[in-house]
Amino acid sequence: MLTGIIRFLRSWRRYHQSLNELSQLGDRDLQDIGISRSDIHTVAWRAAHGR
Numbered sequence: 001m002l003t004g005i006i007r008f009l010r011s012w013r014r015y016h017q018s019l020n021e022l023s024q025l026g027d028r029d030l031q032d033i034g035i036s037r038s039d040i041h042t043v044a045w046r047a048a049h050g051r
Contacts, residue, residue, distance in 0.1 A: 015048035 022030070022040045030036060035043055 011048045015044050018044035018047045 019040060022035075022044060025033075027037060030040075
């Protein structure tokens with residue numbers, strides 16, 4: 001059970017870190033890497049869960 005909690009907290013931290021970093025990019029920078037502003041949550045979620 002403790003392992004599951006730790007795994008959840010780590011993925012939650014990775015999600016928020018990715019979300020913050022991507023949110024700070026401008027629209028042109030996001031376009032350069034092939035994502036739109038509306039994709040940020042999905043991309044951050046996938047990054048946090050290794051997909």
